[in-house]
Amino acid sequence: MERILVLPGDGIGPEVTREAQRVLEVVGAESGLALEFEEDLIGGAAIEAHGTPLADETVERARSCRAVLLGAVGGPRWDDMAVDVRPEKGLLRIRKELELFANLRPAAVFPALASASTLRPEVVDGIDLLVVRELTGGIYFGEPRGRGEVDGLREARNTMVYDESEIARIARVAFESAGRRRGEVTHVHKANVLEVSQLWMEVVAEVARDFPEVRLDHQLVDSMAMLLLREPARYDVIVTGNLFGDILSDEAAMITGSLGMLPSASLGEGGVGLYEPVHGSAPDIAGQDLANPLAAILSAAMLLEHSLDAPKPAARIRDAVTRVLEEGHRTSDLAAPDQTPLGCRAMGDQVLAQLSGS
């Protein structure tokens, strides 16, 4: 029995994770995967119940499960609380407790949604890339850091630091992912000025030797920022450190055009993966059955692929989503003015209908 912990969170989180769970239940049963779902609290919901955005028992429960499916956290109700006890802290804590060092953000364009991108259709056509970002090291965590005063002037410093083991493990995730995709890794760096990037070049190339079927390229981060706009369809897997990955994953996401369509996976040393839509809790539409559940449903597909080694059921979900969109179904975030949008539940129903018909 594979236990999956669902942490719906706040706002639209419960609405979208409910649809993702329904899809997993159907696909799991049809594929002979024995899935068992448990539910717990995170974010504002956990603050209300336990006075903390993530209870210790929830952490323990997550550790004992195979994967975590998360909705989103946060909302105006908790905006005035101290930073240390706010909903977002629950998210940061679970990522830390599960030692999630690899963040995977696919950016793929569904042909039916190509017009949602700000780029021209011929540039957008065929985009199907994956940004693999190192999540627990680099300049966001390096020491020394802080602010001070030197000779009467305010000064601040941060330190970009990686050791070879941190680089090798994220590179491995990228090469393994590429092996299941089109077999190409682009390593993004700034080795012309940073020693840290020079070490990345060396270590990524060393890891590449274990993956002879995958082609490796190196690209300067400033060029990459331009190339992603000029020829995004050229790229398969992009691997990079925390800072560059933070920026490039958002850039890649935007070229596909719609926040409600973007899934993510975070993988760690402990073997428990965390899967969540990229969007937030959307308090403006929460509780109204207006949310687009497809990012959560596509996150569930990533869960099958990465935590349960079930790429075929994962592909079935993605195909079902593609067909639903091709048939013209849209939630309100995607609908054109002349289209009647579907609610969150009805969109989930459409995906389930495609799955049972396929």
Ligand code: NAD
């Ligand atoms: P948001 O992603 O929640 O919403 C931005 C806009 O996109 C809103 O207009 C919203 O209605 C819309 N939107 C988002 N997801 C949608 C979906 N699935 N379907 C339809 N429309 C969707 O970002 P925000 O408004 O900046 O933040 C709202 C709250 O969410 C804040 O409390 C923030 O801290 C939190 N947040 C949480 C996460 C997370 O849990 N990972 C990420 C980002 C923001």
